[in-house]
Amino acid sequence: MEGNLVPVEVNEGARDYEIKTSVTQMIQNSIQFRGTPMEDPHEHLSKFLSVYNTVRQNGVPQDAVRLKLFAFSLKDKA
Numbered sequence: 680m681e682g683n684l685v686p687v688e689v690n691e692g693a694r695d696y697e698i699k700t701s702v703t704q705m706i707q708n709s710i711q712f713r714g715t716p717m718e719d720p721h722e723h724l725s726k727f728l729s730v731y732n733t734v735r736q737n738g739v740p741q742d743a744v745r746l747k748l749f750a751f752s753l754k755d756k757a
Contacts, residue, residue: 696736703748706727707731710752713756723752
């Protein structure tokens with residue numbers, strides 16, 4: 680599995696970016712994955728990506744923003 684991991688390069692100026700509270704709240708209110716057996720992780724990823732695609736951070740690679748926002752879509756045991 681490690682062979683599939685690709686590091687995300689973030690330039691120096693984009694390391695200290697801030698994501699707006701409204702964006703994190705949108706993620707938390709629209710999609711939450713708790714890790715229960717009844718939840719489909721693939722469906723969660725699909726929903727996360729559809730919501731994420733509406734977010735842009737100037738000068739910051741999209742993968743870096745995606746990684747930072749994903750944590751806000753998880754809850755409880757997930």
